[in-house]
Amino acid sequence: xxxxxxxxxxxxxxxxxxxxxxxxxxxxxxxxxxxxxxxxxxxxxxxxxxxxxxxxxxxxxxxxxxxxxxxxxxxxxxxxxxxxxxxxxxxxxxxxxxxxxxxxxxxxxxxxxxxxxxxxxxxxxxxxxxxxxxxxxxxxxxxxxxxxxxxxxxxxxxxxxxxxxxxxxxxxxxxxxxxxxxxxxxxxxxxxxxxxxxxxxxxxxxxxxxxxxxxxxxxxxxxxxxxxxxxxxxxxxxxxxxxx
Amino acid sequence: xxxxxxxxxxxxxxxxxxxxxxxxxxxxxxxxxxxxxxxxxxxxxxxxxxxxxxxxxxxxxxxxxxxxxxxxxxxxxxxxxxxxxxxxxxxxxxxxxxxxxxxxxxxxxxxxxxxxxxxxxxxxxxxxxxxxxxxxxxxxxxxxxxxxxxxxxxxxxxxxxxxxxxxxxxxxxxxxxxxxxxxxxxxxxxxxxxxxxxxxxxxxxxxxxxxxxxxxxxxxxxxxxxxxxxxxxxxxxxxxxxxxxxxxxxxxxxxxxxxxxxxxxxxxxxxxxxxxxxxxxxxxxxxxxxxxxxxxxxxxxxxxxxxxxxxxxxxxxxxxxxxxxxxxxxxxxxxxxxxxxxxxxxxxxxxxxxxxxxxxxxxxxxxxxxxxxxxxxxxxxxxxxxxxxxxxxxxxxxxxxxxxxxxxxxxxxxxxxxxxxxxxxxxxxxxxxxxxxxxxxxxxxxxxxxxxxxxxxxxxxxxxxxxxxxxxxxxxxxxxxxxxxxxxxxxxxxxxxxxxxxxxxxxxxxxxxxxxxxxxxxxxxxxxxxxxxxxxxxxxxxxxxxxxxxxxxxxxxxxxx
Numbered sequence: 001x002x003x004x005x006x007x008x009x010x011x012x013x014x015x016x017x018x019x020x021x022x023x024x025x026x027x028x029x030x031x032x033x034x035x036x037x038x039x040x041x042x043x044x045x046x047x048x049x050x051x052x053x054x055x056x057x058x059x060x061x062x063x064x065x066x067x068x069x070x071x072x073x074x075x076x077x078x079x080x081x082x083x084x085x086x087x088x089x090x091x092x093x094x095x096x097x098x099x100x101x102x103x104x105x106x107x108x109x110x111x112x113x114x115x116x117x118x119x120x121x122x123x124x125x126x127x128x129x130x131x132x133x134x135x136x137x138x139x140x141x142x143x144x145x146x147x148x149x150x151x152x153x154x155x156x157x158x159x160x161x162x163x164x165x166x167x168x169x170x171x172x173x174x175x176x177x178x179x180x181x182x183x184x185x186x187x188x189x190x191x192x193x194x195x196x197x198x199x200x201x202x203x204x205x206x207x208x209x210x211x212x213x214x215x216x217x218x219x220x221x222x223x224x225x226x227x228x229x230x231x232x233x234x235x236x237x238x239x240x241x242x243x244x
Numbered sequence: 245x246x247x248x249x250x251x252x253x254x255x256x257x258x259x260x261x262x263x264x265x266x267x268x269x270x271x272x273x274x275x276x277x278x279x280x281x282x283x284x285x286x287x288x289x290x291x292x293x294x295x296x297x298x299x300x301x302x303x304x305x306x307x308x309x310x311x312x313x314x315x316x317x318x319x320x321x322x323x324x325x326x327x328x329x330x331x332x333x334x335x336x337x338x339x340x341x342x343x344x345x346x347x348x349x350x351x352x353x354x355x356x357x358x359x360x361x362x363x364x365x366x367x368x369x370x371x372x373x374x375x376x377x378x379x380x381x382x383x384x385x386x387x388x389x390x391x392x393x394x395x396x397x398x399x400x401x402x403x404x405x406x407x408x409x410x411x412x413x414x415x416x417x418x419x420x421x422x423x424x425x426x427x428x429x430x431x432x433x434x435x436x437x438x439x440x441x442x443x444x445x446x447x448x449x450x451x452x453x454x455x456x457x458x459x460x461x462x463x464x465x466x467x468x469x470x471x472x473x474x475x476x477x478x479x480x481x482x483x484x485x486x487x488x489x490x491x492x493x494x495x496x497x498x499x500x501x502x503x504x505x506x507x508x509x510x511x512x513x514x515x516x517x518x519x520x521x522x523x524x525x526x527x528x529x530x531x532x533x534x535x536x537x538x539x540x541x542x543x544x545x546x547x548x549x550x551x552x553x554x555x556x557x558x559x560x561x562x563x564x565x566x567x568x569x570x571x572x573x574x575x576x577x578x579x580x581x582x583x584x585x586x587x588x589x590x591x592x593x594x595x596x597x598x599x600x601x602x603x604x605x606x607x608x609x610x611x612x613x614x615x616x617x618x619x620x621x622x623x624x625x626x627x628x629x630x631x632x633x634x635x636x637x638x639x640x641x642x643x644x645x646x647x648x649x650x651x652x653x654x655x656x657x658x659x660x661x662x663x664x665x666x667x668x669x670x671x672x673x674x675x676x677x678x679x680x681x682x683x684x685x686x687x688x689x690x691x692x693x694x695x696x697x698x699x700x701x702x703x704x705x706x707x708x709x710x711x712x713x714x715x716x717x718x719x720x721x722x723x724x725x726x727x728x729x730x731x732x733x734x735x736x737x738x739x740x741x742x743x744x745x746x747x748x749x750x751x752x753x754x755x756x757x758x759x760x761x762x763x764x765x766x767x768x769x770x771x772x773x774x775x776x777x778x779x780x781x782x783x784x785x786x787x788x789x790x791x792x793x794x795x796x797x798x799x800x801x802x803x804x805x
Contacts (some may be wrong), residue, residue, distance in 0.1 A: 022367035023444075024780065032369040033444045038442075039435050043473045050477035050507050054492060062498060139490040168498040174490035178481070 018210050021162040030212050037216040041223045048227055051179050054232060056169045064169035065231075067239035068148055068158055072137065073176070074128060078236040081124050082228065088117035091224045092218050099214040104207035107214070114221065118191050125184055132173070139174040175233050183231060186224050193217060256534065256605050257758050258389040259265040259676065267674040286371030289486070291378055293672070296665075299345050299353065300741070302385060306340035309333050311734065314696075314727040322714040325579055330589040330713035331398035332414070336388075338401030339419060343426050344385055346657055348514065349523035350379070351433055351468075353662045355461050357672055359437055361765040361772065362455050364446025364781050369439040370432075371611075379666035384426025391418035396517035400711060402512070405493040409485040417486055420479040427472045430518070434468030437461050448783035455763055455787050460525025463549035467514040467521075467556060476506065507568060509560040517556040519653060520620075521549055523660030524591055527613050530663050531595050533761040534610035535602025538788035541594040548587035548594075551720050555584040558636075565636045574633055581631035588624055592617060607759075608682040613665035615690045619655025623648055626701065641711075644704025648696045656694055656705035662686070662740065669744065670758045674770045675751030681743045688734030695729025762793050 022030040059066045095110030129138075136144035145166040151158040161169070197217055198205065206214050257624030272289045282290055294430050312333045316324040325333070356374065360367050368374050397419040398470075399408040402681070408416050442461050445454070482504070484490050495506045532539045537547055561569055561577040569577075595617060604610070628646040629635050639645065670676050699722040704710075708719050715723065757766040764781060785792040 020371075022365070022371065030445060032439050035443060036370060036373075036435060036439045039438055039469060043431055043435070043469050046470050047473035047477050050474050050481075053507070054481070054503060057500070057503060058498070065498075116466075140488040170491050171498050174492055178484065178492075180488070184478075 001032070003172070018205075033059075033212045033216055034219075037219045043221060044223060044227075046181065048179070050096050051182065051235075052230075055175050055179070058168070058175065062165065062168035062171060063150075064161060065170045067163055069137075069169040069172035069176075070236060070238035071158060071234050071240070072135070072156075074131070075236050075240060077128055078232055081121050082232050084117045084121045084124070085225045085228050088114050088121070089222055091117065092221045096211070096215055096218045099201070099206045099211040102207045102209070104201065104204055107201045108198060111194055111201055115191055115194045115198065120152050120188055120204060122184060122187060122191075125180065129177075132177075137169075137173050139170045139177065143170050143173070145169060179231055179235065180183065183224065183227055186227070190217075190221055190224055193220075253268055254605060255607060255679075256536070256603075256760055257607065257676075257679075258755075258760055259752055259758055260433050260755040261525075262426045262752055265755060267753060267771070270773060271769065272774045273771055275774045284375070286367065286375060287386070288356050288360055288368050288371065289672070289772065289774075291371075291374050292353050292355075294378055295348060295352040295381070298381060298385065299348055301345040302340050303718070303737075304741075304758045305389075306337050306345055307734065307737065309337035309340070309510070310730065312336060315728040316713050317715070317723045318727050320715050320717045320720050320723075325713070327713055328398055329396075331711070332396035334711055335397050335400050335623065336392055338537070339388060339397070339423065341653075342401055342515070342519075343423050344381075344388060346519040346653060347430055348381060348433070349657070350526060350664055351437070351461060351464060351518075352381070352429075354526065354661075354668055355437065355522055358668065358765055359440060359461060359775050360444070361382040361768065362458055362763060363444060364449055364764055364775065364783060365440060365444040366775050366780075368436045368437050369444060373432050374436055374670045377429045377436070380429035380432070384422045384424075384429060387418055387422030387425060391422060394418065399767055401429060402508065403479075403504075404508075405482070405484060405501040409482055409504075411574055412789070413518025417483050422482050424476050424479045427476050431472045434465035434472075437465040438469065441465075452543065452546070453785070453787055454523075455538055456528035456549075457522075457525035459546040460521045460523075460547045460735055462519050463553040464521040466550075466553050469520045470551075470656065471511040471514040471518070471557070474507060477542045477614065478507040478511070481507070502564070502567060502569070503716050506560070509563045510557075513560040513563065514553070514556045516649075517552050517651070520657050520660075521552060523616070523664075524549070524588075525655040526660045526664035526667070527595060527600075527616050527759075528591075529763070530613040530667050531598050532666070532788050533759050534607060534613070535599050535604050536790060537602035537791065538786075539594065539596055540597035540600075541590075542787065545594050547564050548590040551587040552584065555587065556579065559584050559631075562631055562636075565633060566640055578631055578633050585624060585628050585631075588620075591625075592621055606683075608677070608679060608686050609663045609667040611683060611686040611690075612659045612666065615686070615693075616656055616659045616663065619651050619659065619693065623653075623656055624712065626651065626739070638707075639704060641709055642704035643700040643708045643710055646710050647700035647704060650697045650700070655697070659689070662689070663741070665744070667759070668765070670754030671765055671770045671772070673748060673751070674754055675747050676754050676758060677740075677747045677751060678743050681739065685736050685739035685743070688732060688739065692732030692734070692736050693727050696726050696733050697729070699723070699725045699729075760793065760797075762788050762790060769794050771793065 019026055020029055023032065091110045091113040095107055095114060098107035098110050132138055133142075135146075135147065136142055145161075145163070147154045147156060148158075148166040148169050149163055150163045151160055194217070197206075197213060201214070272287055275287075276285075282294065285291060285294075312325075316322070316333070317331055322330070324330075335345065342428070355367070374692055394415050397414050397416055399412060399414070399416060399419075403420070441454070441458060481490075481492050485493055491499045493499045493501045493540070495501065528539050528545060559577055559581045561573060562581045565574050565578075626644070630645065666677060666682060703722050703726075706719065708715050716747055733756060754770050756769055758770075759766070764783075768777060
């Protein structure tokens, strides 16, 4: 989580205005903030790790169900989203550089673009989720294995699954929603924070030498990006094959 | 200063002349006034005191449930409450005591107060996150109380599936969310400690000059930071399973109830080390001070803390031996469980060797420390019995387990907490507690504890199951003994509440260093200034350096004279 500022002085001095007085030096403050963010990201790895472990277990047990269910996801939308997130990350990295070289306007634009690509990602996810609802692929009361037991009837060019294996596609979809949903929640939090940081950047708070919040948020944003880079192949690319 | 030489008196306490001593006018308590100055503080010391009040409240609520349990178990028949209500008693007792008392007990109170001071820093690395930790704790506590008031939870604190996900209609979701939030309180505390210890040590304070209290908290913080998120996601899955019925733990959909247990215990075993390690840190400080001797084998004790943290991650399935894990799995976890006992034993040996040839005195913190050493050893050894597969088949889910964990958690951790509260009370408040009354309370607690829980080892061995509100008539005598003990124990815990409160107004003025202890916290005023140090110290001496302390005291005497 990025630092909040202290009460800052009215005029920019040589010494950065946001010095927190329990730190002896500004360098100590910066290093502590950065260390804290890396440590927080480590906790996030453990948090997502539980879901990845469940994925490992159930994919191992129900591979045919996972393979067929995965094909039902749109690899086009997933790949497009991957490009969106990488672009978003690219602009975030440029934003960090802009803060470091004290270019206020460039920083603001980079944060805006980061937010934009993040929002596009979320928009696509909404489209995907809506499609899942229409196909009765959301786990719970409305879930239906019809498309997996009898794909030909739905115009799907796949081998049908036995009913008991088809049941396990619900596990795949629960993992899909839990993992991408948790990821999307982290993105929403990130976008809210981006809004706040963009506003502060616009006011010039990060173009006078104090870049820690931008750097630390960048770490968080890149982490969220990396989680997606694992989710995409694990969920979308289990058994992609050419359709004859 | 009182001039009684050590050799003649049987206490190391040296207080300033009470006729002229006063609490320093400027300290962290008087620095600002008003409720908001406390509720919006960034001062780690104020946050520590806020935590102390909160966890005390929850301790007594959890204790009330324990009282209800013991009351029901006075008779073999289920005559006090229905089985559903009884299930709620032990569930709420467990949830409150584990998550709202034991986990934050030493770290959030004594740790928060002392870690910056022991390191020579002005505050923790992230004061605002520290305050957020306390508010998250309160929200978790409030949600727990909500679950209680709305009708309670009866799954046991372990939320085992599929009971908790498919077969009960109680407030599992509320309780799950409560612990989710409280878990983040713990994560942020641990994060704060790790960053502070790495980055904010005073000049000259190398890793191996830190007090062992800090090492224990460092190890516990690693566990908090790495383990608690797994609990968080596990609770999310339980909530999703209950609300949406996703099937993750549902065999009819291909899910596996055992997955829950693996995920849950992956946190909850390290959690027991989160609970005990800070207590062990307290014991290191207390035993050293009241034997006037450096802790024997500092490096071994420091590394054993980290070893406990590391090994603690590899033994979780010893809670699952009878749950259908494979024999090979059980074998491996049993072996690893034997290994994890070793670093804990190393600490006990080192404390024993610290005592040897020390100048031992028996002030209240030391009484609790002795209690800890004996009771934790018994509890720990019975843990080794339970780690052995053949024994565990018979002893698991009986009162033997209940006795085991109460020995380590109550006989161990709670005693360490009380030792710490008494030891650092003069530093935190500027006042001494009444020594005779506190000794009485300590002895009462020890007697009450043994009377309560020793019979439970026998009951478990004889086969009395845990979490049952009825039992065969032949077990009644032991149960009555246990309930009698619980009453004595309750009195023992009420006493400190009363006399510590009394001491805030009427206790003797303590001065900077009533125990003549080493450590940076004893070189500053009691209670400390908000900024802790007038000048950040430069540390050029080892921890527990009693020769340095003696030299400094001699210098003080000569300059004043």
